[in-house]
Amino acid sequence: STESLTTLAAELATADDLELLQGAADLQRYSKDAYDYSPILQPQLESCRADLVVRPLTVAGVERLAAACGRHGVPLTLRGSGTGNYGQSVPLEGGVVMLSGALREVEHLDPSTGVVMVQPGCLMRDLDQHLRAHGRQLRLLPSTWRSASIGGFLAGGSGGIGSIRWGFLRDPGHLLGAELITVEREPRRLQLDATEAEALNHAYGTNGILTRLQLATAPAVNWHQISIDVETWGAAVALLQRCTRSAVELHLATLLERSVLQCLPAWSGPESDRHRLLLLVAPDGVSTLARLAAASGAVLHDLGPEDLGGGQGLRDLSWNHTTLHKRSEDAGWTYLQMLLPEPELPAMEQLKQRWGDALLWHLEGVRQQGAARLAALPLVRWSSTEQLDALMRDCREVGAVLFNPHVITVEDGGLGVVDGDQVAAKHRYDPEGLLNPGKLRGWLESISSPGCPGSPHLSRG
Ligand code: FAD
Missing domain, CATH: 3.30.465.10 (Uridine Diphospho-n-acetylenolpyruvylglucosamine Reductase; domain 3)
Structure with missing residues (x-):
C-alpha cells in the first residue's frame, strides 16, 4: 500500500549505505529492460513502474533493504544492468527495484x-x-x-x-x-x-x-577473428559443422544468411552477396580453418587477433547483437530462439519455403549436453501475434526446441516445465513471495495447489 511504501522509504532514507532514487525519470528508467525486442511483451510491460529504486552500497545494506521489504510486505525486484530481453527485471507489481551496481568487487x-x-x-x-x-x-x-x-x-x-x-x-x-x-x-x-x-x-x-x-x-586465449563467405546455404551449414566438429579450439561460430549482412554496421567487414561465417579461433587453429574453407571453395578473411577494447569485433555481431543491428535498421523485426533438429538443413529449408523473407536465418554453434549442435536465433518480420504463433507451431512441427523470448515467466521462456528445486528454494528464501512477483509460474501454482512441484508439502525442505 502507499502507506507501507512511504514508511519503508522513510526508514531506508536513514541508512547511510542505501541510495534512494525517487524521481520520475529514474523510476521509469529502472523499470525497463530490453523487452522492446518483443512486440508481444512491449505493450504488456510498458506501464509497469517501480515505486522506489534503491542502490545498496554494502551487503549489510542489502540485508537492511530485504528486512524492510519483508516487514512491510513490499515487492522487491533485483536489477543488474537491465539488458534482459524478457522483462526479467521489470517490477510487475511495482514496489522496490534494487540496483546491484555498487556491489562490484x-x-x-x-x-x-x-x-x-x-x-x-x-x-x-x-x-x-x-x-x-x-x-x-x-x-x-x-x-x-x-x-x-x-x-x-x-x-x-x-x-x-x-x-x-x-x-x-x-x-x-x-x-x-x-x-x-x-x-x-x-x-x-x-x-x-x-x-x-x-x-x-x-x-x-x-x-x-x-x-x-x-x-x-x-x-585466457588470444582469440583470432576469421570470417568466411560461402556461396550456398547448404555449403555454409556444412562448413560451419565441419569447423565445430574439428579439433580446433573455438570461442564463437556464427552463421548469417546473406540478407542479414546488409543490416550490419559498416565496420563489420566487406560487402558480400554470400552467406557469412564468423569465427573466433585459437591462434593454432587458423591454418586448419583456412584448409577447411579452401576445401569447400569458400573465401576466408583473416581479420587478425581480437581487440577487446573497441566494441567492433566479430563477437559484437553475434548472438542477440545480430538482432540489435537488424532492429536498428528496421524496428519492425523481432526474433526467435531454438535448438534445431538434426539433420538441420531440411528443417530450415521447409521453414524457409513457408515463410520466405519474413524469416532470416542466424545460426550459432553450441555444445548441448556434450554434443555439437546448431542453435538458431532467426530474425522474424513482425506482423501479428497470430503469425508469430503460427511460425512457432511450424518450428515445433519440424522438430525444433523453442525457447520463447516473448513470455515473462522463467518456465515459459525455457522448456515450459516447472523446476521443483527453484520453487522449493523460493519457499525457503522468500516465503512471502516478494521477490520479482509474477515471474516464477511454479511458485504461483504451488501456492494455489499444494500438490505442485516445489510446494513445501513435496519439497526436500
Ligand atoms: P538484468 O537484466 O538486470 O537482470 C537479469 C535477471 O537477473 C533479472 O531477473 C534480475 O532480477 C536478476 N538479478 C540481477 N541481479 C541479481 C542478484 N543480485 N541476485 C539475484 N538475481 C539477480 N543473454 C544471453 O544469455 N546471451 C546473449 O548472448 C545475450 N545477448 C544479448 C544481446 C542483446 C543486444 C541484448 C539486448 C540482450 C542480450 N542478452 C543475452 C540478454 C542479457 O543482456 C544478458 O542475459 C545479460 O547477461 C543480463 O545481465 P544484466 O546485468 O543486464 O541483468
Whole structure:
C-alpha cells in the first residue's frame, strides 16, 4: 500500500549505505529492460513502474533493504544492468527495484584452480579484464558482456560467446557456489554449495538475492577473428559443422544468411552477396580453418587477433547483437530462439519455403549436453501475434526446441516445465513471495495447489 511504501522509504532514507532514487525519470528508467525486442511483451510491460529504486552500497545494506521489504510486505525486484530481453527485471507489481551496481568487487581469484569469487554487480567486461590480467577468462559471455552484470547474466541469461565450447550456464560446473540473502523480517545470509546454488541459476532473482558468486573460469586465449563467405546455404551449414566438429579450439561460430549482412554496421567487414561465417579461433587453429574453407571453395578473411577494447569485433555481431543491428535498421523485426533438429538443413529449408523473407536465418554453434549442435536465433518480420504463433507451431512441427523470448515467466521462456528445486528454494528464501512477483509460474501454482512441484508439502525442505 502507499502507506507501507512511504514508511519503508522513510526508514531506508536513514541508512547511510542505501541510495534512494525517487524521481520520475529514474523510476521509469529502472523499470525497463530490453523487452522492446518483443512486440508481444512491449505493450504488456510498458506501464509497469517501480515505486522506489534503491542502490545498496554494502551487503549489510542489502540485508537492511530485504528486512524492510519483508516487514512491510513490499515487492522487491533485483536489477543488474537491465539488458534482459524478457522483462526479467521489470517490477510487475511495482514496489522496490534494487540496483546491484555498487556491489562490484572481484573478491578472490584462486590461482591454482582459476575459480573466482565476485559480487553480482560487477560488469562482465571488468570481471573478464581482471581475469585476463591473471591469465584466465570468462567461459561464457552474452554479446552484451560490456554492459551486463555477472549477477544479471547468471540469474537472467543462458549462454552466448563460449557456448560452442562450454555449453550453457545451467550445465553443472559453471556455478560452484553462492552467497544469498533471504527476504523476510529477519533476513539470513547463507553460503550455498554448488548443488544448493543451482536453484538460483536462471531463476530471474525470484528466489533469493545473490550477493556473491563462485564461478569456474577458463585459461585466457588470444582469440583470432576469421570470417568466411560461402556461396550456398547448404555449403555454409556444412562448413560451419565441419569447423565445430574439428579439433580446433573455438570461442564463437556464427552463421548469417546473406540478407542479414546488409543490416550490419559498416565496420563489420566487406560487402558480400554470400552467406557469412564468423569465427573466433585459437591462434593454432587458423591454418586448419583456412584448409577447411579452401576445401569447400569458400573465401576466408583473416581479420587478425581480437581487440577487446573497441566494441567492433566479430563477437559484437553475434548472438542477440545480430538482432540489435537488424532492429536498428528496421524496428519492425523481432526474433526467435531454438535448438534445431538434426539433420538441420531440411528443417530450415521447409521453414524457409513457408515463410520466405519474413524469416532470416542466424545460426550459432553450441555444445548441448556434450554434443555439437546448431542453435538458431532467426530474425522474424513482425506482423501479428497470430503469425508469430503460427511460425512457432511450424518450428515445433519440424522438430525444433523453442525457447520463447516473448513470455515473462522463467518456465515459459525455457522448456515450459516447472523446476521443483527453484520453487522449493523460493519457499525457503522468500516465503512471502516478494521477490520479482509474477515471474516464477511454479511458485504461483504451488501456492494455489499444494500438490505442485516445489510446494513445501513435496519439497526436500
Ligand atoms: P538484468 O537484466 O538486470 O537482470 C537479469 C535477471 O537477473 C533479472 O531477473 C534480475 O532480477 C536478476 N538479478 C540481477 N541481479 C541479481 C542478484 N543480485 N541476485 C539475484 N538475481 C539477480 N543473454 C544471453 O544469455 N546471451 C546473449 O548472448 C545475450 N545477448 C544479448 C544481446 C542483446 C543486444 C541484448 C539486448 C540482450 C542480450 N542478452 C543475452 C540478454 C542479457 O543482456 C544478458 O542475459 C545479460 O547477461 C543480463 O545481465 P544484466 O546485468 O543486464 O541483468
